[in-house]
Amino acid sequence: MFNILVVDDSGVIRLQVKQMLKETNCRVWEAVNGQQVLSNTFSKECSLENLHLVLLDIYLGEVDGFEILKMLSARYPSLPVIMMSMERRKESILKCIELGAKDYLIKPFTKEVLLSRIGRFCPITSLDAEANLQTLEDTLWAEIDRAIRTKSPFTIYIVKWGRLRTITPETRALLRQKLPGLLRKIDGINYINDHLVLFLPVTNKAGWSVVQDKLDTLLAEHRIKLAQIPQETIFFPDDVEQPELINSFNSKQIKDNFMQTILQATGAKKIS
Numbered sequence: 161m162f163n164i165l166v167v168d169d170s171g172v173i174r175l176q177v178k179q180m181l182k183e184t185n186c187r188v189w190e191a192v193n194g195q196q197v198l199s200n201t202f203s204k205e206c207s208l209e210n211l212h213l214v215l216l217d218i219y220l221g222e223v224d225g226f227e228i229l230k231m232l233s234a235r236y237p238s239l240p241v242i243m244m245s246m247e248r249r250k251e252s253i254l255k256c257i258e259l260g261a262k263d264y265l266i267k268p269f270t271k272e273v274l275l276s277r278i279g280r281f282c283p284i285t286s287l288d289a290e291a292n293l294q295t296l297e298d299t300l301w302a303e304i305d306r307a308i309r310t311k312s313p314f315t316i317y318i319v320k321w322g323r324l325r326t327i328t329p330e331t332r333a334l335l336r337q338k339l340p341g342l343l344r345k346i347d348g349i350n351y352i353n354d355h356l357v358l359f360l361p362v363t364n365k366a367g368w369s370v371v372q373d374k375l376d377t378l379l380a381e382h383r384i385k386l387a388q389i390p391q392e393t394i395f396f397p398d399d400v401e402q403p404e405l406i407n408s409f410n411s412k413q414i415k416d417n418f419m420q421t422i423l424q425a426t427g428a429k430k431i432s
Contacts, residue, residue, distance in 0.1 A: 162186040168217040184284040194223025233260030238333030313364040316394040322354030
């Protein structure tokens with residue numbers, strides 16, 4: 161579930177946005193003015209550290225959207241902010257981009273436009289999630305097929321950190337930036353429901369242990385203990401319950417079995 165903050169002094173606009181996002185994979189929080197954002201007091205249940213995206217109006221009264229955007233960009237540089245305003249002047253739009261806004265929505269906007277813009281940063285709709293899953297499934301099939309043909313090991317490493325409150329959006333973004341530097345170019349990095357799913361070709365249990373140690377070191381830099389995060393591993397060919405599938409080059413059946421394990425581990429659901 162993605163946390164999205166709507167900052168607008170108009171109750172009508174906040175209600176409209178909530179209605180547009182009603183059937184998506186997100187929870188909408190509201191701030192009625194800029195001061196609530198500056199003081200991080202818009203909710204007792206959620207804080208800026210727990211947000212995945214902000215929808216921000218420009219004209220909010222005493223504290224305007226420019227000031228809020230400047231603060232968010234400085235303190236939470238990985239937090240996407242989408243401006244939304246009736247202001248159409250090029251100067252205002254450019255100013256928002258310069259201050260760190262990721263996008264700019266001109267009011268009024270449709271539900272389709274809003275979902276499309278948010279979807280660039282958070283897969284909040286079933287179509288966004290399904291696209292991610294389809295890409296992962298296609299890659300998985302190719303990797304299993306290669307492992308069978310070359311008779312080489314293949315490991316799937318799932319780290320279920322998606323809903324851990326101890327990992328802030330900022331830390332999560334930093335981890336995403338640093339992770340590719342720890343792995344090989346042939347390794348696949350996937351995120352399903354914010355959980356980490358690694359595809360490690362030509363990697364046996366000993367090789368997986370090396371990756372695990374690297375990840376443990378990376379997390380320790382952010383005071384996070386890997387041992388406290390639920391994890392799952394799938395080893396090929398060890399975890400293929402029917403060895404005859406390998407001998408018959410049935411990569412599709414193996415892929416389907418492994419994919420089911422990934423879906424269960426990440427809580428993801430495929431659309432039929």
